[in-house]
Amino acid sequence: MLSARLSVVLLVVPLLSGNHAPPIFVGKRRSYGVRYYPEAENPATGNPTSVANHLQYCVANSVLNFTGMGLRRVGDFFVNTTYARELYLDGNDITEISETAFDSMKGLEILSVSGNRLRTDKLLWFRYHETLWRLVVDDNVVGDTTNNGNIREMLEHLPRLEHLSMRRNGITRVEIQLDKFAPILNWLDLSGNKLESFDFLVNLPRTMRNLYLQDNGCLCTINNLPSGIEHLQVSGNRIAELCNENCSEQTWLSLKGLKKLRTLTASRDGIRLVSEDAFKDVTQIERLDLSWNELRFYPKTRSLNQLKYLDLSHNQINEVMNLCDSILTSIETLNLSHNHISMIDKNFANMMYLRTLDLSNNRIAILPTLLIFNSRSLEVLLLTNNSIEDIDDLFKKNSFKELELHLEDNPFSVVQYYNFQVHLKQRDARSELTNRVSIESLGDADDDIVNTDDLDDIDDASQY
Numbered sequence: 001m002l003s004a005r006l007s008v009v010l011l012v013v014p015l016l017s018g019n020h021a022p023p024i025f026v027g028k029r030r031s032y033g034v035r036y037y038p039e040a041e042n043p044a045t046g047n048p049t050s051v052a053n054h055l056q057y058c059v060a061n062s063v064l065n066f067t068g069m070g071l072r073r074v075g076d077f078f079v080n081t082t083y084a085r086e087l088y089l090d091g092n093d094i095t096e097i098s099e100t101a102f103d104s105m106k107g108l109e110i111l112s113v114s115g116n117r118l119r120t121d122k123l124l125w126f127r128y129h130e131t132l133w134r135l136v137v138d139d140n141v142v143g144d145t146t147n148n149g150n151i152r153e154m155l156e157h158l159p160r161l162e163h164l165s166m167r168r169n170g171i172t173r174v175e176i177q178l179d180k181f182a183p184i185l186n187w188l189d190l191s192g193n194k195l196e197s198f199d200f201l202v203n204l205p206r207t208m209r210n211l212y213l214q215d216n217g218c219l220c221t222i223n224n225l226p227s228g229i230e231h232l233q234v235s236g237n238r239i240a241e242l243c244n245e246n247c248s249e250q251t252w253l254s255l256k257g258l259k260k261l262r263t264l265t266a267s268r269d270g271i272r273l274v275s276e277d278a279f280k281d282v283t284q285i286e287r288l289d290l291s292w293n294e295l296r297f298y299p300k301t302r303s304l305n306q307l308k309y310l311d312l313s314h315n316q317i318n319e320v321m322n323l324c325d326s327i328l329t330s331i332e333t334l335n336l337s338h339n340h341i342s343m344i345d346k347n348f349a350n351m352m353y354l355r356t357l358d359l360s361n362n363r364i365a366i367l368p369t370l371l372i373f374n375s376r377s378l379e380v381l382l383l384t385n386n387s388i389e390d391i392d393d394l395f396k397k398n399s400f401k402e403l404e405l406h407l408e409d410n411p412f413s414v415v416q417y418y419n420f421q422v423h424l425k426q427r428d429a430r431s432e433l434t435n436r437v438s439i440e441s442l443g444d445a446d447d448d449i450v451n452t453d454d455l456d457d458i459d460d461a462s463q464y
C-alpha cells in the first residue's frame with residue numbers, strides 16, 4: 001500500500017517542480033474521508049529518502065485552508081494550482097465566486113464554502129469540474145430580500161459529485177434537476193432550510209443512498225424517491241401519513257419501492273397514520289424512529305423482520321395489544337415511553353432479541369410479571385412513572401435472570417417480602433418523602449404469606 005502510494009508521488013513530483021507551495025498549506029490528504037496530517041507532526045509516511053522532496057510530496061495532495069480570513073470575493077483562477085485536493089473557504093464574507101475560480105484546480109476533490117454570504121440562487125453556480133466529489137455549502141444565509149430562496153439555475157454539471165451538503169441556507173425551492181447537476185450523487189443534505197415543496201426529489205439520480213430533509217417545516221408530500229435510498233431523515237416537517245400507494249391524508253411520505261431502506265427517521269412530523277401497507281416494500285429496515293408524532297395506535301405493519309430499533313416514544317398510543325400481530329422478531333430496542341399505554345400485551349414472546357424495553361411515562365397499573373420473568377433476552381425494562389401500586393409478585397418467585405428494572409415514580413409504597421412488610425415511602429406523598437424506608441418484622445416465618453398460585457398460573461401460561 002505504502003509503496004504504491006510513493007510511486008505515484010514520484011511520478012507527480014517532477015511535474016510540480018518549479019511551482020511554489022501555496023501560501024496556506026495545511027497538510028496532505030491520505031485517502032477519502034477527512035483526515036488531516038498537520039505538516040509538523042507528519043511522520044513523512046515512511047523512509048524520507050525514498051521521497052525525493054518531502055515538501056513536494058505533501059504539496060501534491062495539499063489541503064488549502066482559507067477559513068476565517070475575511071475573504072469577500074473568489075476571483076478568476078483563485079489559486080492557480082493543479083495540485084490542491086481540498087479547499088476550505090469557510091467562515092469568510094464571500095458574496096461572489098467567479099465562474100472560473102476553480103478552473104485550474106484540476107484535481108480538486110473537496111470544496112467547502114460554508115458560513116459565507118452566497119445568495120441562495122447562486123449556491124450551485126459552478127462550472128464543470130472533473131474531480132470534485134464533495135461540495136459543502138452550509139450556512140449561507142443572506143438577509144437580502146431580493147433573494148427569494150429559489151435555486152433556479154445551475155451553470156454546468158459536476159460529473160463526479162457524490163456528496164452535496166446545503167444545510168441552513170434558507171432555501172425555499174429547488175428547481176434544477178439534481179440528476180443533471182450531479183448524476184452520481186449519493187449523499188444529499190438539505191436539512192434546516194425552508195423548503196416549501198419536495199417535488200424536486202423526483203429528479204434525484206438513482207445513485208442516491210443518503211437523503212437528509214429534516215427541519216424544513218414543510219407541509220409536504222414525499223413521493224417517488226429513488227429505490228436505492230438507504231438512510232432517510234425527514235423529521236421536523238409536516239407529514240401526516242406513512243404509506244405505500246393508497247395514501248389518504250393531506251400530506252404523506254410514500255415508502256413505495258424503497259427496498260434498500262435501512263434507517264428512517266420521521267420524528268416531529270405530526271404523523272397520525274401509518275397505513276397497513278406502508279412498509280410493504282421496506283423489508284430491510286433496521287432502525288425506525290417515529291417519536292414525537294400523533295400516533296394513537298401501534299402501527300399495524302408486517303415484514304419488519306430486520307428491525308432492531310423502534311422508537312415510538314411521545315405518541316398517543318394507548319395499548320400495545322397488537323404487538324403480537326407484527327413481526328418484530330429481531331427487535332432489540334423498543335421505546336414506547338411517553339404514551340398513554342395502560343394495557344400491555346402478554347405476547348412479547350416473538351421478540352427473541354428484545355434487550356431494552358422502555359415503557360416509562362405511561363399509565364400501566366399492573367406489573368407485567370410475564371414479561372419480567374419470561375422474556376429471555378430482556379436486559380433493561382423501564383417502567384418509571386407509571387401507576388403500578390403493587391410489586392409483590394416480584395418477590396414470589398426465585399429468578400436467576402439478570403434484569404435492570406426501573407420502577408421509580410410509581411405509587412407503590414409497601415413491599416411484601418417473605419415475612420417482611422417493607423414500607424418504602426409515605427402513602428400519598430410521592431415527592432419529598434420517597435426515600436423513607438422502614439421495616440417491620442411480621443414475627444415468625446410462615447410461608448402462607450407468600451401465595452404462589454398466581455405465579456404457577458404464569459408458569460403454565462408460558463410456553464417459551
Ligand SMILES: *[C@@H]1O[C@H](CO)[C@@H](O)[C@H](O)[C@H]1NC(C)=O
Pocket residue numbers: 026036065066067068088
Ligand atoms: C481550517 O482552519 C481552521 C482554523 O483556522 C480550523 O478550525 C479548521 O479545522 C481547519 N480545517 C481543516 C479542514 O483543516
Ligand SMILES: *[C@@H]1O[C@H](CO)[C@@H](O)[C@H](O)[C@H]1NC(C)=O
Pocket residue numbers: 019077080081104
Ligand atoms: C497559472 O500558472 C501557470 C504556471 O505556473 C501559468 O503558465 C499560467 O499562466 C497561470 N494561469 C493564470 C490564469 O494565472
Ligand SMILES: *[C@@H]1O[C@H](CO)[C@@H](O)[C@H](O)[C@H]1NC(C)=O
Pocket residue numbers: 245246277
Ligand atoms: C389501492 O386502492 C385501489 C382502489 O381503491 C385498490 O384497487 C388497490 O388494490 C389498493 N392498493 C393497495 C396496495 O392497497
Ligand SMILES: *[C@@H]1O[C@H](CO)[C@@H](O)[C@H](O)[C@H]1NC(C)=O
Pocket residue numbers: 291313314335336337356357358
Ligand atoms: C426513549 O425515548 C425517550 C424520549 O424520546 C428518551 O428520553 C429515552 O432515553 C428513550 N429510552 C431509551 C431506552 O432509549
Ligand SMILES: *[C@@H]1O[C@H](CO)[C@@H](O)[C@H](O)[C@H]1NC(C)=O
Pocket residue numbers: 361362363385409
Ligand atoms: C409522568 O407521566 C405523566 C403522564 O402520564 C406526565 O404528565 C408527568 O410529567 C410524568 N412525570 C415525570 C416526572 O416525568
